[in-house]
Amino acid sequence: MSETWWRGAAIYQVYLRSFADGNGDGIGDLAGLRSRLPYLSDLGVDAVWLNPWYPSPMADGGYDVADYRDIEPSFGTLAEAEKFIQEAHAVGIRTIIDIVPNHGSDQQEWFVQALAAGPGSPERARFWFAEGRGEGLPPNDWKSIFGGPAWTQVPDGQWYLHLFAPEQPDFNWTNPEVIEEFHDVLRFWFDRGVDGIRIDSAAVLIKDFTSEEESYTDHDGVHDIYRGWRRIADEYGERILIGEVWLPDQERFALYLRPDEMHTAFNFDFMSRPWDARELRESIDMTLASHLPIGAPPTWVLSNHDVPRPVTKYGRENTAFSHADRRDGVPSDLVLGERRARAAALLAMALPGSLYVYQGEELGLPEVDDIPAELRQDPIWTRSKHTVPGRDGCRVPLPWSGQAAPFGNGTGTPWLPQPATWKDLTAEAQDADPGSMLCLYRAGLSIRRQELGDGTLRWLDAGENVLAFARESGLACVVNLGAGPVALPANQGVVLASGPLDGELLPTDTAVWLRTA
Secondary structure: OOOOHHHOOEEEEEOHHHHOOOOOOOOOOHHHHHHOHHHHHHHOOOEEEEOOOOOOOOOOOOOOOOOOOOOOOOOOOHHHHHHHHHHHHHOOOEEEEEEOOOEOOOOOHHHHHHHHHOOOOOOHHHEOEEOOOEOOEOOOOOEOOOOOEOEEEOOOOOEEEOOOOOOOOEEOOOOHHHHHHHHHHHHHHHOOOOOEEEEOOOOOOOOOOOOOOOOOOOOOOHHHHHHHHHHHHHHOOOOEEEEOOOOOOHHHHHHOOOOOOOOEEOOHHHHHOOOOHHHHHHHHHHHHHHHHHHOOOOEEEOOOOOOOOHHHHOOOOOOOOOHHHOOOOOOOOHHHHHHHHHHHHHHHHHOOOEEEEEOOHHHOOOOOOOOOHHHOOOHHHHHOOOOOOOOHHHOOOOOOOOOOOOOOOOOOOOOOOOOHHHHHOOHHHHHOOOOOHHHHHHHHHHHHHHHOOOOOEEEOOOOOOEEEEEEOOOEEEEEEOOOOOEEOOOOOOEEEEOOOOEOOEEOOOEEEEEEOO
């Protein structure tokens, strides 16, 4: 195992509830995941990142953790998790797990103890409890990221802070007990063979209550926390830390990637940009420029469990993404969206650094934006008083095989309904079609592992609406985002294309990998 495997890795995100159901209850689990290891191996990924798999009331899809040292019973057991880690290692796949440090569950033992202990107690000091301003007013006017107030009052009159749902009380990271607790949690999982930690909401742990405005993002004190985590990761050799850091300021973003902090962090800017050559070039250049001085590899992400799926996004009139304007029912040309999503996949795979693939992305699944109101489970839906649809549409259980739901995803009724149209998008159907999205991903990831990954790029001049660059291996990526076909640059042969070529012309919304040397 190379010490720098993560610099150019292709990492597959598993949202366990929706990946594969092994026991027939409609909920994805470890048994289902373990049964699909051959699929992941054939796909050609180097690691899997699992969303939280801990015991949880599921008020926020598992991001309300009740016990950081066990497995959610609906997913399986700790012994099964350990078996998965071992079995994945046996086929060359590493395991990255989610740690949620900003908040726990209101059913976690610590919070139950805090409620019972009362104001001023050491138990409450592990969280942010405070007195209100009188007349039923909370300590301040901070709003929850999920909508509504960020404070909830308890029976004895105090209020506790929750930047997300009320069921997710925020930890007080100025308390040494909290620091030591999470250090122990890291060691618990590293001791079990976990290869990396993805850090949820990494920039919001430190709060400034002296400010008249909301002040909880990207305070300098957060870096000391991750320096402590890095020291623990380094004790175990090849373990990595990956940050979920949403920051528009690239200089501030880069601070999280200094040599004694995180190894990598998600690149949300690239994922959020519209299908536009100038915009994407700007994001790529900015990303590379911010990472180069600190020696950290960039990451490239097209989607995840929080954002609309690429096939749907790229088929809309507005192809950018912002959490603020997320809506269901926005018209999307899925044929156009698929063509662009295929091209975007080859673009992302060819860029230097590490790559993340969200489950179902390789199948070209569209967003499911017609989930009945009574079946929606995302707290954003309820907290927004049913005005914002939330994230359920990208979390619908995967279609594996067959002509009707549950499409081989277990034998029970899936926890979110699958569209009947997915019969043509199952892994089984695509496996038999050389032109499918699945086969494109397999081919691209195979070539990427051999010739791309970490490194640098050199831009090529191919026209105003074309992105073209060459990599050290002599492979060039050319993406046509213009309205009409363009001539291919001089080359020694086509290696892979996202769609049919027109002789020596590259059609619109198409990407190609060319041999240049």
